[in-house]
Amino acid sequence: MSLLRPYGDTTGDGMVQVSFTLPMAHSKVAEGAAAQLAEKMGIQPALVVHAKPMGPDFTFFVVYGPVRHLVDPSLVEVVERDYPLLTAKEVNARVKSTLRRRLVVVGACIGTDAHTVGIDAILNIKGFAGEKGLEYYRELKVVNLGAQVSVPDLVGHAIEEKADAVLVSQVVTQRDAHLLNTREMSAAFREAFPPARRPVLIVGGPRFDESMAAELGVDRVFARGTTPVDVASFLVHRLEKRAS
């Protein structure tokens, strides 16, 4: 593919539109400052088409103009996730056809960690970032054990509920507690289950490194910004792989 410029109404015109706020009162100088910013962004000439004061200290601008930069799609690098992102409907349908029953997810914060923010964002129907949690998925049965669950308790519940997957959230990272707890947890599951029967182990939290799964003995690590659909899609992907 060749080099590209943005398209307004003519090939190669490079037209873009941006809007932003500057923390200054509206004046001719403010409009000039907006044009200056746009030009530094590569828009030249910058056309300040709209400037509106927002209170005494801020001004909102809309700027149009041609951008001088080119883009080269052949140089774009993307990190592909190794499983496709599904919609809630697709997750439900594929769980149904793979398992012929509801998929059981047991979730908890382990150790002394009382921060259920993460596990609740993923599990509670209320969800996170406008996305519903796993409870919302008809074909998922969610058992949220809440905070400060001990590892033996978690294993016990996983056995009792016949869990297909276990989700553990760790927010507190003092003295690497999140890593120690996770290793303890994965070891306990390896001891309690034969490899083929062991639930899929997933750990998540804001300070985890996604590449550490093998080292921690879990199937997947999710880091900051993970939403329920990421987790649901991964579960489907992993269980389909297991079933095949």
Place this chain on the structure above:
Amino acid sequence: MTGKLDLDPVLVRRARVLARQVGRPIVKLARQHTTVSVERATLRLAGLSGADPDGTPWVNRLADAVRADVGLEHGLALPVWDALVRGEGEDLLVLAQKAAAGSVRFRLPDGRDATRAQAAARRQVGAGIRRIDAQRKARERLIRTMGDAPSQPWIYLIVATGDIYEDIPQAQAAARAGADVIAVIRSTGQSLLDYVPEGATREGFAGTYATQENFRLMRAALDETSRELGRYVRLTNYASGLCMPEIAALAGLERLDMMLNDSMYGILFRDINPIRTFVDQRFSRQVHARAGIVINTGEDNYLTTADAVEAAHTVTTSQLLNEFFAKEAGLADWQLGLGHAFEIDPDVPSSLRLELAHALLARELFPKAPLKWMPPTKHMTGDVFRGYLLDGFFNLVGALTGQGILLVGMMTEAVVTPWLSDRDLALQNVRYVLHAAGDLQADFRPLPGSFIPARAQQVLGESIDLLERILEHDRGLLDAIADGTFGLMRRPPDGGRGLDGVFRKAPAYVNPATDLLEGTA
């Protein structure tokens, strides 16, 4: 305004009778129980505040100590004030500190000791109730002297930085830009904390902790801005989650003006135990009634988790139940900000007509309630331009159906927490639509028998069917909640969080707060 939909008055009456039948056993259940949070709220009304060096509130420390000695089924008032009368501590704070250190033993007094303890508790809790009364009068006086919101709907804007000291200038800026109501969103996860954090807080997750000090700071700042603007700017927070009764009490004490407060939200969306929720609900609504606080119910949540057309009748059903529970707790019509939302998929044909039908149904069923009209969230995609148009239609439906409280929709919903410019653009949208529409609602009257009245009648009919289905269960609403009648969530009465904080009241149960709020004292 009434009579635009030709609703059959017999059906409307039937809907209310059914709601009462569904609600009554729940009220009975609520009267038979108390919870740790109701008891702690009583201590807060009596003036106990602050926390130990670990941040555990003194009300929790004292309640836990009493619970360990004598249980909570008799309430906290008797054992706590018995200990004070016995001279175990000169005041509640000292008593709580000694109890935390394990140097006080609590007992259940009887005879004259019980009478004395009860009288002492009444005096002290009564002072808290009087402070709530004084705050209500202060609100009324401020509205009289500085003026009220200029028109309806009241324009409701959200701030949510996590840091109360950032929230304050944002809230003041929003008020100056035209907001009539400021809501401070709570930190994610606060609803599941079994204590109310203490003091001014500067870090939260996607919101700011509800604390007494944060309430006080924000109300003081908005009082200052109200004076500057010549209109009283209202403040909103959330009486929900495991500490709903305590937060309601703090809201009354610190003169918050509106509180999110839904009869079933915690059960369905937060997996809080149903009995815990209904007991806490009733107490918190009694406090709100006394404090002159307008409640906002959470029906919008039904539409974000289910299809907004298919689930339209669940909104109506929930509104009817919320109305029943609210009135039973002493709230007046003007305090019922019953919720509903503009959440129909814009690709559905005639979605605007459907939205109008649903919004008008709420308006006509609850003619005296200031309905809370919630903007689209589910179908906001990140295409901010399309979102801006959708918000415009949302505002138009609000104008056409006489909504009382309009939560301003943000075109950047689901993209970022609102920027300064997002709020400004959103307010321009609201102002343009309300200004352009003028009193269009006076002219707007769907043809009898046309699409809009037919759809409204259908939704009312479905909501009556749903209430009847609930009544068919052995244990009515409790069983219906347990078997997933509401949305997809199954919430059995012996499940969910907070059940270990629920107690069946003993015959000798005493709670002066409840007595005073119910007017039986």
